[in-house]
Amino acid sequence: MSHVAFRPRGEDLEDTFDFVVVGSGAGGAAAASLLVRGGAKVAMVEAGAWRDPTDYPQTAFGGMRDLMDNFGAQVTMGRALWPVVQARVVGGTTVVNSAICVRTPGDLFAQWETEHGLHDLERPLLAAEDRLEQALTIEEVPAHARGRSNELAVVGEAALGWPHRHVMRRYAKHCEGQGFCLQGCRAAKKQSLNLTFAPEVAAGGTVLSCAPVEKVLLEGRRAVGVTGTFRHPTSHARGARFTLRATKAVLVAASVTHTPVLLMKSGVRLPALGHFFRSHPGTGVFGVYDEPIDLNVGATQGWASTAFRDQPGFKLEVLSIPPELVASRLSGGGTQLMQRLEDFRHLAMWVVAVRADSVGRVTKSLFGNPVVHYSLNHADMLKLRAGLKLLAQQHFAAGARKVLPSIAGLPYELTADQVDLFDQAPLDPRAYVAILSHLFGGAVMGRDEATSVVDHRGRVHGYQGLVVADASVIPTNLGVNPQHTIMGLAQVFAEALL
Amino acid sequence: MLWLLRRAIVILYPRASLPGAADCALDDFLRTFKRETPLSVWAGTVAGAVVFHLFPLFTVFVPLPAFLLPRRLADLHAARISVSSLYLVRQSIFLVKMCAGLCWAADPQVRARLALPPLIEDPRTWRTS
Ligand SMILES: Cc1cc2nc3c(=O)[nH]c(=O)nc-3n(C[C@H](O)[C@H](O)[C@H](O)COP(=O)(O)OP(=O)(O)OC[C@H]3O[C@@H](n4cnc5c(N)ncnc54)[C@H](O)[C@@H]3O)c2cc1C
Numbered sequence: 001m002s003h004v005a006f007r008p009r010g011e012d013l014e015d016t017f018d019f020v021v022v023g024s025g026a027g028g029a030a031a032a033s034l035l036v037r038g039g040a041k042v043a044m045v046e047a048g049a050w051r052d053p054t055d056y057p058q059t060a061f062g063g064m065r066d067l068m069d070n071f072g073a074q075v076t077m078g079r080a081l082w083p084v085v086q087a088r089v090v091g092g093t094t095v096v097n098s099a100i101c102v103r104t105p106g107d108l109f110a111q112w113e114t115e116h117g118l119h120d121l122e123r124p125l126l127a128a129e130d131r132l133e134q135a136l137t138i139e140e141v142p143a144h145a146r147g148r149s150n151e152l153a154v155v156g157e158a159a160l161g162w163p164h165r166h167v168m169r170r171y172a173k174h175c176e177g178q179g180f181c182l183q184g185c186r187a188a189k190k191q192s193l194n195l196t197f198a199p200e201v202a203a204g205g206t207v208l209s210c211a212p213v214e215k216v217l218l219e220g221r222r223a224v225g226v227t228g229t230f231r232h233p234t235s236h237a238r239g240a241r242f243t244l245r246a247t248k249a250v251l252v253a254a255s256v257t258h259t260p261v262l263l264m265k266s267g268v269r270l271p272a273l274g275h276f277f278r279s280h281p282g283t284g285v286f287g288v289y290d291e292p293i294d295l296n297v298g299a300t301q302g303w304a305s306t307a308f309r310d311q312p313g314f315k316l317e318v319l320s321i322p323p324e325l326v327a328s329r330l331s332g333g334g335t336q337l338m339q340r341l342e343d344f345r346h347l348a349m350w351v352v353a354v355r356a357d358s359v360g361r362v363t364k365s366l367f368g369n370p371v372v373h374y375s376l377n378h379a380d381m382l383k384l385r386a387g388l389k390l391l392a393q394q395h396f397a398a399g400a401r402k403v404l405p406s407i408a409g410l411p412y413e414l415t416a417d418q419v420d421l422f423d424q425a426p427l428d429p430r431a432y433v434a435i436l437s438h439l440f441g442g443a444v445m446g447r448d449e450a451t452s453v454v455d456h457r458g459r460v461h462g463y464q465g466l467v468v469a470d471a472s473v474i475p476t477n478l479g480v481n482p483q484h485t486i487m488g489l490a491q492v493f494a495e496a497l498l
Numbered sequence: 499m500l501w502l503l504r505r506a507i508v509i510l511y512p513r514a515s516l517p518g519a520a521d522c523a524l525d526d527f528l529r530t531f532k533r534e535t536p537l538s539v540w541a542g543t544v545a546g547a548v549v550f551h552l553f554p555l556f557t558v559f560v561p562l563p564a565f566l567l568p569r570r571l572a573d574l575h576a577a578r579i580s581v582s583s584l585y586l587v588r589q590s591i592f593l594v595k596m597c598a599g600l601c602w603a604a605d606p607q608v609r610a611r612l613a614l615p616p617l618i619e620d621p622r623t624w625r626t627s
Pocket residue numbers: 022023024025026027028045046047048085086087088089090091092093094096097098099100101102182211212213214253254255256258262436437438439469470471472481482483484486
């Protein structure tokens with residue numbers, strides 16, 4: 001097994017591989033594992049450290065420090081400062097996500113074909129998703145692991161008669177419902193890619209961790225390798241330099257924010273690079289119930305509805321956030337806040353993730369870091385508000401005593417007869433405490449070099465041996481959780497390279 | 499700066515029927531927070547504390563910094579500034595509350611009151627080979 005972690009200065013590393021994969025998240029690890037299985041000599045290079053379940057911090061502070069990219073403090077530059085959340089660790093964001101597995105919705109293939117000229121993706125992508133479901137265990141959230149918040153969401157959904165009801169499927173094996181998915185599953189039930197594909201890559205190839213790539217090496221218009229400097233995971237001290245040559249291709253899978261910036265820093269010049277950033281911005285409504293809910297007991301996310309994906313255009317989910325974040329999420333301060341926190345055991349949080357049409361852009365700051373320019377337009381704000389109202393109605397249908405809308409300009413709490421007040425909530429994004437966790441674009445697929453960066457196999461237009469294999473290639477919003485599509489696309493791209 | 503931030507947190511999370519921030523290991527946490535967060539997060543949080551202390555004139559109409567306010571007024575200031583109609587003020591206070599929440603809800607006494615199991619200490623380890 002070959003894993004190279006942080007190396008101090010003076011112990012520089014140089015080596016040659018068939019393929020070098022930058023990033024070990026959903027896209028990178030899925031692509032690298034397929035290349036290894038195909039017999040190629042592969043290096044997978046990851047900026048963050050490799051942490052196993054016994055290494056995961058339990059505190060939310062530790063999770064932000066040890067697992068998240070820049071402490072989770074990247075925010076959108078737009079009308080509102082909404083966090084753009086991603087991980088920086090071997091396994092990427094799969095380590096801190098909820099492992100919800102949804103196949104690519106069929107309507108997207110027609111949209112990709114007509115709007116972006118992308119042919120020949122449906123069959124290979126769905127075949128890759130079949131294989132992924134075999135390789136990574138997928139289970140329905142077990143009844144004993146659902147917890148009260150998820151159970152009540154089912155009650156509310158049934159009472160309101162919403163269509164397309166289904167039990168959520170996740171990449172998990174015997175989930176115990178410990179509700180720690182967002183800080184890494186210490187029970188090792190969640191099949192994040194640091195536990196699955198990354199060991200496979202290390203067994204058949206090489207994994208470098210604590211190794212942020214600074215540049216893709218280009219000779220003319222051919223990618224020939226990568227270079228960077230090891231970074232210590234706690235002191236952040238710079239260590240040795242590494243230079244990895246790739247005889248066949250470099251695959252960049254450093255995430256929607258880092259991939260475009262890495263390509264820019266490497267000298268790739270394409271008009272669409274960094275453009276067409278999209279996301280599923282999300283925010284939630286707390287329901288307050290008479291009975292104790294204990295939202296941190298049960299699967300972090302164990303219920304979702306896709307009934308509203310097409311119209312109005314959002315997904316609804318249960319989400320259990322750590323109590324450390326609930327403590328700041330409830331509005332107010334002083335004695336008033338402490339009184340509100342007394343409701344903690346009775347809170348259930350359900351969230352809306354908008355299938356937003358708004359488009360943003362990723363640029364490079366003066367220091368070489370990603371900057372995300374993004375604001376929701378009026379139509380998307382209407383969707384967000386409509387989703388929150390629906391969640392409030394679902395809470396009341398499930399028996400909530402009141403709901404906490406968390407919207408500036410609305411009262412702190414609303415009762416069932418006040419639910420129409422949601423229609424008067426401001427449509428200014430600054431009134432909402434939302435986050436962006438599903439990101440797309442920045443190096444989108446398409447046929448036209450003027451409006452896209454890569455083709456339907458992830459190959460960067462006009463360059464040889466340079467492939468993008470992560471969420472940045474996705475040209476539209478999916479309207480569902482993206483990990484399955486990202487892994488599937490990455491494997492389709494990798495297969496085309498063998 | 500640590501002192502300013504500490505005062506803001508103690509006013510925002512006072513002891514009530516639940517333990518307050520002052521009942522937690524706040525000083526140790528703030529030192530760790532300063533050392534282990536990116537400079538931008540630390541600077542933003544401190545800026546939030548400065549805003550908190552400078553704003554009583556606009557919330558409770560008293561020309562004193564928050565740390566000099568009597569308890570009742572400080573409490574009212576905390577309630578009002580956290581829902582300020584000025585977005586940047588609200589966001590600044592949110593950063594202070596986030597820092598406070600990370601300490602407060604990880605505290606074993608608080609967790610016991612919220613029917614949550616105590617947390618084990620963060621291992622701070624990773625694969626080295
Ligand atoms: C809280 C949360 C919950 C989510 N829940 C779900 C869910 O339940 N289901 C679902 O389908 N999706 C979910 N998602 C989204 C999903 O996890 C992401 O869309 C997906 O992981 C993105 O894959 P990626 O390969 O593009 O990027 P990532 O998985 O983020 O991987 C990118 C990797 O590249 C590394 N990297 C960055 N720069 C460099 C560099 N210069 N050199 C080397 N390495 C670098 C990063 O450290 C990171 O490890 C969730 C996301 C979040 C934040």
